[in-house]
Amino acid sequence: MARTYINELGLHAGNEVQLHGWLYHKRSSGKVRFLLMRDGTGVVQCVMVKGQVPDSVFDVFDTLTQESSFSVKGKVRKDDRAPGGFELDVIDIPKIYQIAMEYPITPKEHGIEFLADRRHLWLRSTRQHAIMRVRHRIIKSIRDFFDGRGFTLVDSPILTPAACEGTSTLFDTDYFDLGKAYLTQSGQLYAEASAMAMGKVYCFGPTFRAEKSKTRRHLTEFWMVEPEVAFNDLNDDMDLAEDFLEYIVQSVLKDCMPELKVLERDVTKLQNVKKPLPRITYDEAVKILLDKGLPFEWGNDLGGTDETVVSEQFDRPVMVHRYPSEVKAFYMKRDPENPKVALAVDVLAPEGYGEIIGGSQREDDLDVLLSRIKEHHLPQEAFEWYLDLRRFGSVPHAGFGLGVERTVGWICGLEHVRETIPFPRMIYRNTP
Amino acid sequence: MARTYINELGLHAGNEVQLHGWLYHKRSSGKVRFLLMRDGTGVVQCVMVKGQVPDSVFDVFDTLTQESSFSVKGKVRKDDRAPGGFELDVIDIPKIYQIAMEYPITPKEHGIEFLADRRHLWLRSTRQHAIMRVRHRIIKSIRDFFDGRGFTLVDSPILTPAACEGTSTLFDTDYFDLGKAYLTQSGQLYAEASAMAMGKVYCFGPTFRAEKSKTRRHLTEFWMVEPEVAFNDLNDDMDLAEDFLEYIVQSVLKDCMPELKVLERDVTKLQNVKKPLPRITYDEAVKILLDKGLPFEWGNDLGGTDETVVSEQFDRPVMVHRYPSEVKAFYMKRDPENPKVALAVDVLAPEGYGEIIGGSQREDDLDVLLSRIKEHHLPQEAFEWYLDLRRFGSVPHAGFGLGVERTVGWICGLEHVRETIPFPRMIYRNTP
Numbered sequence: 001m002a003r004t005y006i007n008e009l010g011l012h013a014g015n016e017v018q019l020h021g022w023l024y025h026k027r028s029s030g031k032v033r034f035l036l037m038r039d040g041t042g043v044v045q046c047v048m049v050k051g052q053v054p055d056s057v058f059d060v061f062d063t064l065t066q067e068s069s070f071s072v073k074g075k076v077r078k079d080d081r082a083p084g085g086f087e088l089d090v091i092d093i094p095k096i097y098q099i100a101m102e103y104p105i106t107p108k109e110h111g112i113e114f115l116a117d118r119r120h121l122w123l124r125s126t127r128q129h130a131i132m133r134v135r136h137r138i139i140k141s142i143r144d145f146f147d148g149r150g151f152t153l154v155d156s157p158i159l160t161p162a163a164c165e166g167t168s169t170l171f172d173t174d175y176f177d178l179g180k181a182y183l184t185q186s187g188q189l190y191a192e193a194s195a196m197a198m199g200k201v202y203c204f205g206p207t208f209r210a211e212k213s214k215t216r217r218h219l220t221e222f223w224m225v226e227p228e229v230a231f232n233d234l235n236d237d238m239d240l241a242e243d244f245l246e247y248i249v250q251s252v253l254k255d256c257m258p259e260l261k262v263l264e265r266d267v268t269k270l271q272n273v274k275k276p277l278p279r280i281t282y283d284e285a286v287k288i289l290l291d292k293g294l295p296f297e298w299g300n301d302l303g304g305t306d307e308t309v310v311s312e313q314f315d316r317p318v319m320v321h322r323y324p325s326e327v328k329a330f331y332m333k334r335d336p337e338n339p340k341v342a343l344a345v346d347v348l349a350p351e352g353y354g355e356i357i358g359g360s361q362r363e364d365d366l367d368v369l370l371s372r373i374k375e376h377h378l379p380q381e382a383f384e385w386y387l388d389l390r391r392f393g394s395v396p397h398a399g400f401g402l403g404v405e406r407t408v409g410w411i412c413g414l415e416h417v418r419e420t421i422p423f424p425r426m427i428y429r430n431t432p
Numbered sequence: 433m434a435r436t437y438i439n440e441l442g443l444h445a446g447n448e449v450q451l452h453g454w455l456y457h458k459r460s461s462g463k464v465r466f467l468l469m470r471d472g473t474g475v476v477q478c479v480m481v482k483g484q485v486p487d488s489v490f491d492v493f494d495t496l497t498q499e500s501s502f503s504v505k506g507k508v509r510k511d512d513r514a515p516g517g518f519e520l521d522v523i524d525i526p527k528i529y530q531i532a533m534e535y536p537i538t539p540k541e542h543g544i545e546f547l548a549d550r551r552h553l554w555l556r557s558t559r560q561h562a563i564m565r566v567r568h569r570i571i572k573s574i575r576d577f578f579d580g581r582g583f584t585l586v587d588s589p590i591l592t593p594a595a596c597e598g599t600s601t602l603f604d605t606d607y608f609d610l611g612k613a614y615l616t617q618s619g620q621l622y623a624e625a626s627a628m629a630m631g632k633v634y635c636f637g638p639t640f641r642a643e644k645s646k647t648r649r650h651l652t653e654f655w656m657v658e659p660e661v662a663f664n665d666l667n668d669d670m671d672l673a674e675d676f677l678e679y680i681v682q683s684v685l686k687d688c689m690p691e692l693k694v695l696e697r698d699v700t701k702l703q704n705v706k707k708p709l710p711r712i713t714y715d716e717a718v719k720i721l722l723d724k725g726l727p728f729e730w731g732n733d734l735g736g737t738d739e740t741v742v743s744e745q746f747d748r749p750v751m752v753h754r755y756p757s758e759v760k761a762f763y764m765k766r767d768p769e770n771p772k773v774a775l776a777v778d779v780l781a782p783e784g785y786g787e788i789i790g791g792s793q794r795e796d797d798l799d800v801l802l803s804r805i806k807e808h809h810l811p812q813e814a815f816e817w818y819l820d821l822r823r824f825g826s827v828p829h830a831g832f833g834l835g836v837e838r839t840v841g842w843i844c845g846l847e848h849v850r851e852t853i854p855f856p857r858m859i860y861r862n863t864p
Binding site: 003005007020021022023039040041067068069097098100101103118120121123124128129132133135136139140143147150152153154155156157158159160161171172173174175176177178181183190193194195196197198199200205206208210212220221223230231364385386388389390391392393394395396421422423425427428429430431432 | 853
């Protein structure tokens with residue numbers, strides 16, 4: 001008999017199937033015994049009635065512990081009260097793969113460190129499962145969005161010879177006879193080079209920050225997608241980010257309602273995420289903060305609390321543009337109409353989830369870029385290849401980076417970013 | 433006027449459009465001047481006839497150097513002799529963004545180191561462009577294949593506390609107060625944990641080997657996709673690999689014929705890649721080598737030359753299974769019918785491209801796995817979490833890894849793997 005998965009039971013209503021999986025839970029009620037089997041695609045209740053199955057099968061119930069692996073043969077029965085819409089009337093339990101030792105994760109509450117130490121098992125829970133499926137859908141929608149618009153994927157390197165945004169927060173490694181190599185913090189400079197070759201590109205891979213931050217928004221290893229488009233200016237960049245966020249959120253709403261229900265996410269908050277997204281200047285953001293009585297000084301970057309206060313004024317992500325150039329990276333172009341501000345944009349998620357996108361129009365003038373590199377005390381030699389992009393056919397261009405884990409945290413409505421990635425890496429954790 | 437891309441000119445035949453791009457090449461013939469513009473989506477010939485455009489526009493021809501960036505307005509004219517099927521009759525050159533300095537890469541031949549040092553510019557060439565587009569199509573087809581079959585993407589961590597396949601070829605980095613962390617060589621162990629949670633999973637990310645290999649098949653940083661399926665055995669694993677390779681190659685043939693033509697790829701060799709793929713045992717492979725007069729001893733791993741000789745006997749990828757367990761990793765299950773061999777499979781690409789897939793059924797017995805870890809002198813403590821998978825509901829399972837760059841090299845028909853990734857990393861190169 002061919003293997004069937006729980007999420008396909010609807011195709012076999014009234015027929016016999018064989019499932020393979022693990023015992024999620026069991027209970028008995030008089031002469032009826034219930035085995036809840038999970039197989040990675042769902043959970044189904046398998047029902048055994050004494051007298052209707054051989055005693056040898058009925059008694060297997062007693063031997064099966066939580067997470068024991070087995071296969072079951074049975075007849076699929078439609079049952080509208082069942083979570084997946086179907087139950088299985090057991091005919092046989094042809095195989096027990098293993099009787100699991102006493103499983104450490106039980107339905108009772110566990111501390112977060114206890115669970116994090118057992119992340120390889122914790123992933124089996126319904127809630128973590130739901131998060132991973134939403135994460136997958138988000139990543140797929142990111143790729144579908146850019147692929148559908150003719151962008152070329154250009155994987156930027158992980159091992160890089162120089163720092164993109166300063167060296168203090170870099171992981172390094174010995175690279176044969178070539179000295180140190182650094183784990184990338186951003187693929188942007190490479191994406192810029194690729195955009196000069198292919199017009200519209202995106203890179204999408206893991207990035208690293210050796211920051212000593214212990215906040216609920218920080219991981220040392222996280223995934224980032226970075227589109228870059230030749231001939232785009234800041235407005236084009238914001239248009240792209242707006243289309244992009246709408247597409248991601250609406251894709252998740254379309255395909256992941258069961259998962260969002262498991263996570264008890266208030267989806268009305270996500271349904272608002274549609275064009276147009278509000279666009280305010282940094283100056284306007286400062287005014288909001290001052291009106292709220294916050295002690296904020298023009299020229300500073302927005303902190304976590306500032307971001308929360310600003311974003312709370314809106315029912316969807318808000319784009320804050322034209323930050324003071326002093327707090328932004330060397331490669332960002334200054335506004336020709338006001339050189340004190342950079343043509344940068346941060347997109348702040350609603351509900352206090354903070355910055356999920358950071359982007360800008362890039363400096364395309366060779367001499368200006370050279371002086372920025374000097375001002376920031378960066379080693380010019382390491383950037384010669386990047387400067388070449390301004391020597392050989394420089395054009396206006398812009399792009400942004402979206403952090404996957406913060407986006408997953410926001411869309412799933414999670415407290416902490418550590419649940420957004422299968423095996424999180426933080427300052428105090430690099431296991432399992 | 434809205435921006436148009438060269439690959440969309442067919443939608444605008446007979447109409448005026450504005451393009452933005454770079455000068456790829458120029459030539460003149462009497463009163464007619466030709467500007468070849470590239471914009472990342474294609475190349476189009478822009479035609480100016482003296483007297484039909486203002487002299488000020490006509491004379492721009494002289495100032496434009498190779499790779500200079502400009503925009504051009506013109507009327508789209510169908511021309512079956514043109515590579516893309518269309519030419520542009522110039523009306524105006526409204527904007528010159530930059531006159532490029534003397535471009536170092538010219539149509540003449542350059543040495544490979546010269547080009548590799550200028551990888552950020554070399555990517556602009558038609559040939560590199562074609563490779564990157566095929567790479568993108570391969571990566572998309574990989575994800576589409578697994579997404580379409582209900583696999584869940586589970587990104588495995590890059591920073592890991594222990595080595596999967598020995599420590600001698602690992603990059604390491606200081607990880608705060610937790611000692612050394614290592615750059616992953618494979619996400620497999622994590623994929624196994626995830627398969628126990630989600631049934632069918634794949635991880636897909638960069639992997640690293642600090643090997644001192646200078647061959648044309650080795651990079652220190654390369655991308656690998658690794659599916660893992662609970663309840664699959666070795667035969668299921670080979671079935672999956674077969675479907676997978678057929679899908680990838682046929683997807684590329686369907687969508688990338690223009691790119692394969694640029695690369696002068698003999699596509700008849702790729703058209704053969706269809707099910708069923710030949711499956712031979714290691715013993716049969718050894719017999720082929722001995723029949724060909726090669727000095728091969730049973731028990732050794734196949735070397736590069738051996739792989740080439742074996743694969744040359746077939747017109748499509750060949751699956752070699754049941755290798756001596758001594759040459760295979762500790763986590764591979766031994767054949768119950770012959771414990772001297774492991775339930776492993778390598779898939780060798782034709783035309784001498786060597787191993788592109790390595791996979792196996794995994795050892796699912798706790799005690800056997802414990803003794804393997806001891807035999808291989810691996811630190812048991814570091815593998816406790818992995819051993820948990822055999823304590824709590826162990827099941828038969830199998831998976832494999834496919835190296836993206838070797839697959840790109842084979843499908844594109846390239847001499848060296850260094851052209852298969854945007855910014856290659858090799859023992860002697862980590863720039864640009």
